[in-house]
Amino acid sequence: MDVQFTVFLLFILFTAGHSLKCYECASADESSCTAQKVTTCPDGLSKCLSSVSAAQIGNKTTKMKFKGCVTECQSSSFNFGTTMISSSCCDTDLCNANYTSDPSTDPNGKKCYYCNGQNCSNILTCAGSQDRCITATVNLPIFGGQSHVYKGCVPESICDAMTSTYFPHVQEISCCEGDLCNGAQSVTQSFLFLCCSLLSFILLH
Structure with missing residues (x-):
């Protein structure tokens, strides 16, 4: 985590x-x-x-x-x-x-990949209003200059917010609607x- x-x-x-x-x-x-x-x-x-x-x-x-x-x-x-x-x-x-x-823990039927350590082939059951799968690369000052990739379930409004100019620390973002559409490629993450x-x-x- x-x-x-x-x-x-x-x-x-x-x-x-x-x-x-x-x-x-x-x-x-x-x-x-x-x-x-x-x-x-x-x-x-x-x-x-x-x-x-x-x-x-x-x-x-x-x-x-x-x-x-x-x-x-x-x-x-x-x-x-x-x-x-x-x-x-x-x-x-x-x-x-x-x-x-x-x-929220009430499943809505949608599934997306998420990362745990370097393994991004884990499958997550989305819940509530989470109707999009997301892959995001972020780099906040507290990350010490390192970029981190995250995958998971989000509502459409979060995808829209993260692509706005309010969030310059989002380097790349991709949201999609299909089940498991956010890929299962492994990434490198460090956890502090x-x-x-x-x-x-x-x-x-």
């Missing part, structure tokens, strides 16, 4: 507002963010977000929950095999009181487990 890619998946929900009040909290365990507080969003942050991510590390699934102020965003869910995120956005005071549902970078990245953007 690439925790740094979880950072990127959350980042693509936020594209670059009145003052808005949102609940704010972050939890890297199974708790419900019981210590959440009310915060007034700074200028330019015009949405409240609640997000649940699930990351597979070995045989263990780790969930991370986040609430807070963000710039423009969209409610969505996507699955890259070892990383899944569901997020919901709203624009009224304290509208993010409840969490979005956990990453920096969970703290996820929270700091979210809070600084």
Whole structure:
């Protein structure tokens, strides 16, 4: 599981507002963010977000929950095999009181390839609104200058967002509609487990 890619998946929900009040909290365990507080969003942050991510590390699934102020965003869910995120956005005071549902597990019949380490021949069953297979090459500063290739299931809206000028770190992207249309070629990936970078990245953007 690439925790740094979880950072990127959350980042693509936020594209670059009145003052808005949102609940704010972050939890890297199974708790419900019981210590959440009310915060007034700074200028330019015009949405409240609640997000649940699930990351597979070995045989263990780790969930991370986040609430807070963000710039423009969209409610969505996507699955890259070892990383899944569901997020919901709203624009009224304290509208993010409840969490979005956990990453969707209701299959919709579509199948795509995903990568686990260097093996990209793994088959993933898509769920919910995930109606596209994706192959993306990204290079964020936290990757230390290395490019990473990812495959998985996404909704069409995520494909559109990742090809926009808001996301210059996306070097190549291909979305397709057919089952297993995103190929099974192996790629080279490195996995650095920096969970703290996820929270700091979210809070600084």
